Amino acid sequence: xxxxxxxxxxxxxxxxxxxxxxxxxxxxxxxxxxxxxxxxxxxxxxxxxxxxxxxxxxxxxxxxxxxxxxxxxxxxxxxxxxxxxxxxxxxxxxxxxxxxxxxxxxxxxxxxxxxxxxxxxxxxxxxxxxxxxxxxxxxxxxxxxxxxxxxxxxxxxxxxxxxxxxxxxxxxxxxxxxxxxxxxxxxxxxxxxxxxxxxxxxxxxxxxxxxxxxxxxxxxxxxxxxxxxxxxxxxxxxxxxxxxxxxxxxxxxxxxxxxxxxxxxxxxxxxxxxxxxxxxxxxxxxxxxxxxxxxxxxxxxxxxxxxxxxxxxxxxxxxxxxxxxxxxxxxxxxxxxxxxxxxxxxxxxxxxxxxxxxxxxxxxxxxxxxxxxxxxxxxxxxxxxxxxxxxxxxxxxxxxxxxxxxxxxxxxxxxxxxxxxxxxxxxxxxxxxxxxxxxxxxxxxxxxxxxxxxxxxxxxxxxxxxxxxxxxxxxxxxxxxxxxxxxxxxxxxxxxxxxxxxxxxxxxxxxxxxxxxxxxxxxxxxxxxxxxxxxxxxxxxxxxxxxxxxxxxxxxxxxxxxxxxxxxxxxxxxxxxxxxxxxxxxxxxxxxxxxxxxxxxxxxxxxxxxxxxxxxxxxxxxxxxxxxxxxxxxxxxxxxxxxxxxxxxxxxxxxxxxxxxxxxxxxxxxxxxxxxxxxxxxxxxxxxxxxxxxxxxxxxxxxxxxxxxxxxxxxxxxxxxxxxxxxxxxxxxxxxxxxxxxxxxxxxxxxxxxxxxxxxxxxxxxxxxxxxxxxxxxxxxxxxxxxxxxxxxxxxxxxxxxxxxxxxxxxxxxxxxxxxxxxxxxxxxxxxxxxxxxxxxxxxxxxxxxxxxxxxxxxxxxxxxxxxxxxxxxxxxxxxxxxxxxxxxxxxxxxxxxx
Numbered sequence: 001x002x003x004x005x006x007x008x009x010x011x012x013x014x015x016x017x018x019x020x021x022x023x024x025x026x027x028x029x030x031x032x033x034x035x036x037x038x039x040x041x042x043x044x045x046x047x048x049x050x051x052x053x054x055x056x057x058x059x060x061x062x063x064x065x066x067x068x069x070x071x072x073x074x075x076x077x078x079x080x081x082x083x084x085x086x087x088x089x090x091x092x093x094x095x096x097x098x099x100x101x102x103x104x105x106x107x108x109x110x111x112x113x114x115x116x117x118x119x120x121x122x123x124x125x126x127x128x129x130x131x132x133x134x135x136x137x138x139x140x141x142x143x144x145x146x147x148x149x150x151x152x153x154x155x156x157x158x159x160x161x162x163x164x165x166x167x168x169x170x171x172x173x174x175x176x177x178x179x180x181x182x183x184x185x186x187x188x189x190x191x192x193x194x195x196x197x198x199x200x201x202x203x204x205x206x207x208x209x210x211x212x213x214x215x216x217x218x219x220x221x222x223x224x225x226x227x228x229x230x231x232x233x234x235x236x237x238x239x240x241x242x243x244x245x246x247x248x249x250x251x252x253x254x255x256x257x258x259x260x261x262x263x264x265x266x267x268x269x270x271x272x273x274x275x276x277x278x279x280x281x282x283x284x285x286x287x288x289x290x291x292x293x294x295x296x297x298x299x300x301x302x303x304x305x306x307x308x309x310x311x312x313x314x315x316x317x318x319x320x321x322x323x324x325x326x327x328x329x330x331x332x333x334x335x336x337x338x339x340x341x342x343x344x345x346x347x348x349x350x351x352x353x354x355x356x357x358x359x360x361x362x363x364x365x366x367x368x369x370x371x372x373x374x375x376x377x378x379x380x381x382x383x384x385x386x387x388x389x390x391x392x393x394x395x396x397x398x399x400x401x402x403x404x405x406x407x408x409x410x411x412x413x414x415x416x417x418x419x420x421x422x423x424x425x426x427x428x429x430x431x432x433x434x435x436x437x438x439x440x441x442x443x444x445x446x447x448x449x450x451x452x453x454x455x456x457x458x459x460x461x462x463x464x465x466x467x468x469x470x471x472x473x474x475x476x477x478x479x480x481x482x483x484x485x486x487x488x489x490x491x492x493x494x495x496x497x498x499x500x501x502x503x504x505x506x507x508x509x510x511x512x513x514x515x516x517x518x519x520x521x522x523x524x525x526x527x528x529x530x531x532x533x534x535x536x537x538x539x540x541x542x543x544x545x546x547x548x549x550x551x552x553x554x555x556x557x558x559x560x561x562x563x564x565x566x567x568x569x570x571x572x573x574x575x576x577x578x579x580x581x582x583x584x585x586x587x588x589x590x591x592x593x594x595x596x597x598x599x600x601x602x603x604x605x606x607x608x609x610x611x612x613x614x615x616x617x618x619x620x621x622x623x624x625x626x627x628x629x630x631x632x633x634x635x636x637x638x639x640x641x642x643x644x645x646x647x648x649x650x651x652x653x654x655x656x657x658x659x660x661x662x663x664x665x666x667x668x669x670x671x672x673x674x675x676x677x678x679x680x681x682x683x684x685x686x687x688x689x690x691x692x693x694x695x696x697x698x699x700x701x702x703x704x705x706x707x708x709x710x711x712x713x714x715x716x717x718x719x720x721x722x723x724x725x726x727x728x729x730x731x732x733x734x735x736x737x738x739x740x741x742x743x744x745x746x747x748x749x750x751x752x753x754x755x756x757x758x759x760x761x762x763x764x765x766x767x768x769x770x771x772x773x774x775x776x777x778x779x780x781x782x783x784x785x786x787x788x789x790x791x792x793x794x795x796x797x798x799x800x801x802x803x804x805x806x807x808x809x810x811x812x813x814x815x816x817x818x819x820x821x822x823x824x825x826x827x828x829x830x831x832x833x834x835x836x837x838x839x840x841x842x843x844x845x846x847x848x849x850x851x852x853x854x855x856x857x858x859x860x861x862x863x864x865x866x867x868x869x870x871x872x873x874x875x876x877x878x879x880x881x882x883x884x885x886x887x888x889x890x891x892x893x894x895x896x897x898x899x
Contacts, residue, residue, distance in 0.1 A: 042398055042428065043396045043398055043473070045431070045433055046478070046507045047396075047473055047474055047475070047478060047507075048431060048471055048472070048473050049471070049472050049474070049478060049479045049480075049481050049553055050431075050434065050469055050470060050471040050472070051469070051470055051482060051553060051554050051555055051556075052467050052468070052469055052555070052556065053071070053083055053088070053467070053468045053469070053470055053554075053556065054071075054073075054081075054083050054090045054467050054468050054556070055464065055465070055466065055467035055556075056462065056463070056464055056466065056467065056558075057073060057075060057081065057456070057462070057463070057466040057467060058075045058076075058077060058079065058462040058466075059075050059076035059077060059105075059455065059462070059466075060073050060074070060075055060076075060081075060440060060441075060453055060454075060455060060466055060467075060468075061074045061075065061076050061105075061106065061107050061108065061109075061169070061440065061441075062074050062107070062108045062109050062110070062169075062170060062171065062440075062441050062453070063109070063441055063443065063451065063453050063468065064109045064110050064111040064121060065111070065443055065445050065451060066111055066115060067115060067116045067446075068085060068086075069085040069445065069447075070082065070083060070084055070085050070144075071083040071085070071451075071468060072093075072109055072111070072121065072141070073109070073453070073468070074106045074107065074108060074109040074123065075106060076100055076105035076106055076107065077098070077100045077105055077106070078095050078096040078097065078098040078100065078105060078106045078125070079092050079094075079095055079096075079106070080092065080093050080094040080095070080096065080106070080109070080123075080146065081093070082144050083468065084144070087518070087540075087542075088518070088540065088542040088554065088556055089540045090540070091144070093144055093145060093146060094146045094148075096123070096125055097127075097128040098125045098126050098127070098128055099126040099127060099128045099129070099161065100126065101161060102161065102163070102164040102165055102167070103164060103165050103166065103167040103184075104125075104126030104134065104159070104161070104167050105125065105126055105167075106123060106124075106125040106126075107124050107125060107126075107134075107167055107168070107169025107170070108122075108123065108124035108125075108169040108170050108171040108181070109121065109122065109123050109124075109171065110122050110171035110172060110173060110179075111141075112138075112173075112228070113173050113177050114177075115141075118230075119140045119141055119142050120138050120139070120140060120141075120228075121138070121139055121140075121141045121146070122136065122137070122138050122139075122154075122171055122179070122228075123136075123137055123139065123171075124136050124137075124169045124170075124171055124181060125137075125169075126159070126161075126167070132158065132159050132160060132161050133156050133157060133158055133159060134156075134157045134159055134167075134169070134183075135153050135155065135156050135157070136153070136154045136155040136156075136157075136171070136181055137151055137152060137153045137154065138150075138151070138152045138154060138228065138232060139151055139152075152231075152232025153232070154226070154228060154232065154233065154234050155181070155219075155224075155226070155234070155252070157183060157219045157220070158219075159186050159220070160186060160206050162188075162206060163187075163188035163206055163207075164188075165184070165186075165260075166184030166185050166186055166187065166221075166259060166260040166278075167183075167184045167186065167260075168182040168183050168184035168260055168261050168262050169181075169182065169183065169184075170182045170261075170262065170263055170264050172264060172265060172266060173266075174266040174268070174271060175266075175268045175269075175271075177227065177228075178225055178226070178227055178237055179225070179226050179227070179228055179234070180223055180224065180225050180254070180264060180266060180273065181223070181224045181226075182222075182223050182224075182258075182261040182262070182263075182264045182275060183219055183220050183221065183222050183223075183224065183261075184220065184221065184258075184259070184260040184261070184262075185209050185212045185213040185220050185221035185258065185259050185260065185307070186212060186220045186221070187206065187207065187208070187209045187211075187212050187213070187220075187221075188206045188207040192207070192280070192282070193320070193322065193325075194282055194283030194284070195282055195283075195284060195317065195318070195320040196209070196280060196282060196284075196307075196308040196309070196317045196320070197209045197280070197308055198210055198308055198317075198319070198320065198322075198340065199322045200322070200340050200341055200342065201322055201323055204322070205342045208340055208342045209221065209259075209307065209308040210308065210338050210340035210342055210343050211340065211342035211343060211344075213256060213257055213258055213259065213307055213308065214256070214257060214304075214307070214308060214309070214336075214338045214340075214343070214349065215338065215342075215343050215344055215345045216241075216242060216248060216249025216250065216253070216256065216345030216346045216349070217249055217250060217344045217345035218250070218344070218345065219250055219252065219253070221256060221257070221258045221259065221307070222250075222252075222253050222254075222255065222256045222258060222261075223253075223254050223255040223258065223261055223264060223273060223275065223299075224252040224253060224254060225237060225240055225252065225254035226252055236251040236252065239301075239302065240252065240253060240254050240302055241253045241254060241255070241256065241302035241303065241304075241350070248345075248346050249345050249346060253302075254273065254299070254302050255273065255275075255297075255299050255302060255303060255304075255305055256303075256304050256305070256349075257303075257304040257305040257306045257307045257308075257309075257349075257352065258275070258277055258297075258305055258307060259277055259278060259279060259280065259307045259308075260277060260278040261275040261276070261277050261297075262275075262276055262277075262278055262376070262378055263275065263276050263378035263379055263380070263440075263441065264379060265379050265380055265381045265382065267382040267403075267422075268382065268384060268387060269382075269384060270300075270382075270422060272298055272299065272300050272382075272422055273298070273299040274296065274297065274298055274299075274356075274379040274382070274403060274405075275296075275297050275299075275379050276294065276295070276296055276297075276376070276377035276378035276379045276405065277294065277295040277296075277297055277305075277307070277355075277377065278294055278376055278377065279292055279293045279294045279295060279311060279358075280292055280308075280311075282317075284317060284318065286311070286312065286315050286360070287312070287313075287315060288312075288359070288360050288362065288364060288365060288366075289360045289361065289362045290360060290361075291311050291312070291315055291317060292311075292360055292361065293311045293312045293355070293358040293359060293360050294358065294359060294360075294375050294376065294377035295311070295312065295355035295356070295357065295358045295377060296355065296356050296357035296358070296377055296379055296405050297353075297355055297356050297379075298356040298422065299353070300422065303350055303351075303353045304336065304349045304350040304351070304352055304353065305352065305353050305355075306333070306336075306352040306353065306354070306355075309330060309331040309333075309336055309352065310330075310331070310333055310336075310352050310354075311355070311358065312354070312355050312358040313354045313355065313358070314333040314352055314354045316330035316331065316333065317330050317331075318330050319331070331352075333351065333352040333354075334351050334352075335348070335351070336348075336349045336350075336351070336352055337349065356424065357377075357405070357416075357424065359375070359377075361373060361374065361375070361682070361694060362694075367427065369414065369427050369428070369429070370407070370410070370412075370414075370427075371410050371412070373409070373410065373695070374409045374410075375407055375408075375409050375410055376407060376408035376409045377405070377407055378405065378406050378407065378408060378439070378440075378442075379403070379404075379405050380403070380404035380405060380406055380413070380442035380443075381403075381404055381442065381443065381444050382401070382402070382403045382404075382418075383395055383399050383400065383401070383402055383404065383444060384400060384401065385397055385399075385400045388444075388446070388447075388448045391446065391447050391448030392447055392448065392474075393447050393448040393449040393472040393473055393474065394447075394448030394473065395444075395448060395450070395473050396473060396475065399415055401417075401418060402415045402416060402417055402418070403415075403416040403418060404416070404430060404442055405427075406436075406439045406442060407439075408438050408439060408440065408455065409438070411435060411436060411437065411438065411439070412429060412432065413429070413430040413431060413432075413434075413436070413439060413442070413452075414427045414428065414429060414430060415427065415428055415429075415430040431471065434452070434469065434471070436452050436454050436469065437454050437455070437456055437457055437463075437465040437466070438454055438455035438456055438457065438466075439452055439453070439454060439455075440453045440454060440455040441453035448472075448473070449470050449471060449472045450470070450471040451468060451469070451470055451471075452468070452469040452471065453467075453468055454466050454467050454468070454469065474551070477508060477511075477547065477549040477550075477551050478506065478507045478508050478551060479547075479551040479552055479553045480504055480505065480506040480511070480513055480545040480546065480547055480551055480552070480553040481504060481505050481506070481507075481545075481553050482501065482504050482543050482544065482545040482553040482554050482555035483501065483502075483503035483504045483505070483555060484499065484500075484501060484541070484543045484555035484556070484557055485499070485500040485501075485502070485503060486498070486499050486500075486541070486557055486559070487499070489557060489558065489559050489560065490559070490560045490561075490563065490565060490754065490757065491561065491563075491564055491565070492561070492562065492563065492564040492594055492595070493533060493534060493535055493536050493561045493562060493752075494532050494533065494534045495532065495533045495559070495561045496530060496531070496532040496533075497530070497531060497532075497533070497559065498528070498529075498530050499517065499528070499529050499530070499531065499541070499543075500527065500528045501515045501527050501528070501543050501545060502527055502528060504543075504545045504553070504555075506545075506547055506551075508547070511547040511548065511549070511551075512547065512548050513545055513546065513547055514545070514546050514547075515527045515543065515544075515545055516543075516544045516545075516546070517529060517531075517541065517542070517543055517544075518540075518541070518542040518544070519531050519539060519540075519541050519542075519559075520533075520539045520540065533559060533561040535561065536561050536562030536752040536753065536754070537561055537562065537753075538558055538559070538560050538561075538753075538754075539558065539559045539560075539561065540556065540558055541556065541557050541558065541559055542554060542555075542556050543555045543556070560754045561752075561754075562751055562752025562753060562754045563595055563748065563750060563751040563752060563754035563755075563756075563757055564593065564594040564595060564751075564757075565748070565757045565759045566591055566592070566593040566596070566746045566747075566748050566757065566758075566759040567591065567592045567593070567759065568589070568590075568591050568604075568744050568745065568746055568759045568760060568761040569589070569590050569591075569761060570587055570588075570589050570742060570744055570761045570762070570763055571587065571588045571589075571590070572585060572586055572587045572588070572763065573586055574586055574812075574813070575765075575810050575812050575813050575814065575898065576763050576765070576810040576812070576872065577764075577765065577766065577808070577809050577810040577872070577896075578765060578766060578767070578768040578810075578896055578898070579728045579731065579740055579765040579766070579767070579768070580728075580768060580898050581728075581729075581732060582727075582728070582729065583728050583898075584725050584726060584727050584728060585725065585726045585728055585740065585742065585763070585765065586724070586725045587723060587724065587725075587726070587742060587763070588722070588723040589604065589606060589722040589723065589744045589761075590722075591604055591744075591746045593746070593748045595748065595749070595751035595752075596748050596749050596751075599746070601722060603746060603747070604722060604744060604745075604746050605744065605745050605746070606719075606720040606721075606722065606742075606743070606744045607720070607741075607742075607743045607744075608720060608726060608740070608741070608742045608743075609740070609741050610730040610731060610738060610739070610740050610741075611738055611739050611740075611741060612731075612734050612735075612737075612738040643706075647661075655692065658710050658713050659713050659714060661675075661710050661711075661713075662710055662711050662712070662713040662714030663714050665711060665714075666711070666714045671707070671711060672704060672707045672708050672711060673704065673707075674707075675707035675710065675711070676700065676703040676704035676706070676707040677703070678692065679692075679695055679698065679703040679706055679707060680694060680695055680698055680700060680703045681694050682694030682695075726740075726742075728740060728765070731767070736767035736769045737767065738766075738767065739764055739765060739766045739767075740764070740765040741762060741763070741764050741765075742762060742763045743760060743761070743762040744760065744761050744762070745758060745759065745760035745761075746758070746759060746760075768895055768896040768897075768898070769893055769894075769895045770806065770893060770894055770895075770896075771793070771892070771893050772794060772795045772804060772877075772891045772892065772893055772894065773793050773794065773795055774806075775795075775804035775805060775806055776805050776806060776807040776874075777804070777805040778795075778802070778803055778804035778805060779802050779803065780795040780796070780797060780798050780802050780803075780804060780879075781795065781796050781797035782794075782795055782796075783795070783796045783890075788856075789855065789856065790855075790856030790857065792892060794822070794890050794891060794892040795890065795891050796887065796890045797887055798825075798828075798879045798887055798888050798889060798890070798891070799879070799881075799884075799885065799886070799887055799888060800828065800879065800880055800881045800882055800884065800885070800888070801878075801879070801880070802878075802879050803837050803876055803877060803878045803879065804876070804877045805874055805875070805876050806874065806875045806876075806877075807874055808872045808873070808874065809872065809873060809874070809875045809896075810870075810871070810872050810873075811842070811866065811867075811868055811869040811870075811873070811875075811896075812868065812869070812870055812871075813868070813898050813899045814866065814868060814896050814897065814898060814899075815865065815866070815868070815897055815898070815899050816843075816863050816864060816865045816866060816897040817832065817843075817863075817864045817866060817894050817895070817896055817897070818861055818862070818863055818864075818894065818895040818897055819845065819861065819862050819863075819864060819891060819893070819894050819895075820859050820860070820861050820891065820892040820893050820894075821847055821859065821860055821861075821862050821889055821890065821891050821892070822852060822855065822858060822859050822860070822889060822890040822891075822892070823847060823848055823849065823850030823851075823852065823858075823860060823889055824850060824851060824852050824855065824887070824889060824890055825849065825850070825886060825887040825888045825889050825890075826849050826881055826884040826886050826887065826888050827846075827847050827848045827849035827850065827881065827888055827889060828846075828847060828879055828880055828881030828884070828888035828889065829844055829845065829846050829847070829879070829880040829881065830844065830845045830847060830864065830877060830878075830879060830880075830891075831843075831844045831876075831877070831878040831879075831880060832844065832864065832866055832875065832876070832877060833875075833876040833878055834869060834873045834874070834875065834876070835873050835874050835876075836874075836876065837876050837878050839876065842866045842867045842869065843864050843865050843866035843867060844864070845862055845863075845864040847862065847888070847889050850889075859892060863897075877894075
């Protein structure tokens with residue numbers, strides 16, 4: 001998989017153009033036999049509707065859409081998941097005993113083209129045990145059950161399991177029933193010293209790709225093409241790369257010279273084969289940066305596609321001698337010769353075929369649309385309108401004849417326009433609004449709907465943002481978009497939850513919507529409902545929204561009943577919103593959990609920090625209750641980058657765990673600066689197989705902050721007691737934009753088959769001086785700080801009935817609000833109200849009319865006494881003068897006075 005992307009962050013990224021004059025947008029006509037100019041821009045994006053069918057998969061690799069629209073999903077660790085289209089339920093129907101080390105495992109699944117009558121389904125997987133082989137096997141699938149006794153092994157592929165990586169393993173069929181299987185080169189990518197893996201030294205055979213992908217007698221680094229037979233064997237079709245007798249090379253081979261052909265497709269009309277090939281990471285100079293391209297390839301006929309000798313447009317790797325460390329002339333693309341002592345096949349290989357599209361980590365000159373950074377190129381289907389004549393959700397004619405490609409790391413899908421000969425013309429984003437997290441597979445169903453399989457954020461992990469998305473297009477009546485809101489999704493039995501479909505919508509004006517809920521085995525109607533789950537278990541909830549024309553949209557979620565989230569409380573007698581000079585924060589932390597009973601105090605995590613930055617504290621706070629809050633904002637920045645695809649906090653993924661990085665560099669002088677530079681420039685060799693891509697656009701300051709955050713993970717924060725008093729002095733002399741944060745969290749033990757749950761609580765104390773322009777809601781104008789205002793900003797155009805709202809303020813121990821006001825206008829009353837514009841009146845202040853001669857300096861402070869209130873409430877400042885329609889006054893800030 002890695003190389004699912006050689007990682008994406010850790011290894012690479014894509015393409016090839018025709019004459020620039022041909023870069024007119026063209027597309028095939030309805031018959032697919034000719035081309036017409038594309039009609040303007042793409043279709044209205046609102047005519048695409050989409051729904052998430054399933055989520056929370058554990059490393060989904062490939063999906064097979066059955067004739068009844070049920071879906072079989074292969075998960076890498078061996079589970080076979082089954083989505084029932086009629087009930088919208090997901091279940092596990094089998095568990096293969098697989099070797100799932102390095103990138104092996106259950107990698108591919110495909111239904112036989114004649115599945116409706118024969119019930120055959122194919123899997124490709126690494127077989128568990130001491131024998132290092134992967135198998136392509138066929139089974140019977142009936143009534144949602146895989147008959148293990150029906151197993152027929154069509155093909156066995158010898159592999160090595162000593163070094164990572166590149167397994168591929170995608171299965172697909174063409175329109176004539178031929179089966180295509182992609183297999184990675186399975187070659188050691190470590191210690192290649194900045195070059196391609198052609199290490200011919202004795203004992204280094206596993207680091208020599210000339211023994212695999214460039215070896216005609218080896219099945220690795222290839223796309224195979226066979227015709228399955230009814231008895232569980234296969235025959236060799238006409239037209240593969242080598243003769244059927246196997247005298248020159250394995251007759252199953254269609255394309256060779258591939259590194260990691262992770263996703264492939266076959267054009268239903270031309271029979272051209274497309275695949276994304278994840279490239280290496282080298283220091284060899286190339287036309288676009290380094291010779292480390294990802295590729296999209298097009299095979300119009302069988303051939304050799306260059307690796308490990310060539311990349312991109314047949315750019316040549318030097319012949320590097322790993323013994324002498326010297327470079328020599330590379331191979332001739334027209335007459336490549338595999339003279340490695342590790343080669344067991346023919347020496348004279350077919351002429352190398354250039355890539356169709358290729359790109360590196362930096363911006364691409366040829367294909368700027370692909371972006372930059374880590375990448376993992378993949379190929380999807382070629383779409384033809386006439387293959388879906390009566391399909392209700394078929395794509396618009398605009399996409400006729402276009403090839404879809406996608407990138408696992410960069411999270412885009414592109415529609416590639418081809419000319420009548422299959423040459424590249426242009427590309428454009430497809431459904432960018434979807435923002436699919438790590439697209440892994442893309443297929444078009446018989447009803448014209450597009451199915452997308454999302455792997456999710458992190459490598460080698462069960463991701464909550466993984467799943468299957470179904471995309472439908474409609475020219476006429478558009479399907480409603482179902483939106484499901486649920487009050488809570490986890491708790492003890494009995495659990496009563498409120499469900500709402502109120503945010504569902506229909507883009508067709510005038511449509512009337514109906515709402516149907518399926519909760520477990522029960523059906524309920526209504527836009528807003530309540531339901532009680534009386535017994536522990538995991539329940540599927542499906543919302544179906546329908547219009548009067550038969551259009552339907554669905555949304556799903558799961559409710560887990562049997563474990564109550566912990567209740568974490570932080571009690572204090574102090575104000576929970578503000579700090580004052582030389583004040584103290586008393587606190588007492590308590591945790592209760594219905595299922596855990598008595599709580600071990602050692603399991604409660606408590607942290608206290610002062611953050612000297614920012615007003616928008618909520619967005620920067622750590623949700624896990626454990627991150628060093630000094631780096632809370634940096635952690636948020638880190639999460640927005642592609643780093644998390646390759647690094648997890650605790651365990652090794654594609655790259656090392658962040659805590660392992662922190663441990664290695666703990667206490668080393670200059671570590672933060674060094675790691676910051678590496679984040680910007682990229683690097684390789686320190687952690688094994690996968691190089692880290694550069695982040696050239698990341699400001700050096702941000703890179704240093706991220707490095708500091710990573711290093712902080714290796715530092716244990718001082719353990720705090722569950723009660724005490726903290727002197728608030730760190731803010732003194734540091735301005736008014738800092739905050740103190742006390743945070744506590746607890747993870748329970750899990751119960752009734754439901755996993756452990758974490759709950760956190762926090763108190764955030766900020767400076768009691770609040771600028772009026774920092775309101776959360778209001779209808780006043782803000783005058784920006786300029787030279788003319790004395791470099792202060794304030795609110796103005798305050799007339800009768802206008803207001804500002806400030807979110808979640810505690811008035812405990814507050815006796816008054818001091819306001820800095822400029823008496824410029826008709827004057828009026830400032831009211832302080834609780835929770836609403838017409839809520840409880842807590843106090844008011846009369847501001848006289850006036851006129852100033854120097855608006856920069858003529859400000860006065862007014863004291864507005866208020867009633868003390870308990871708890872967190874929204875605070876409204878409402879401005880009154882019913883006799884005047886002109887502005888009343890200006891306000892700069894307010895300061896909360898404590899008792």
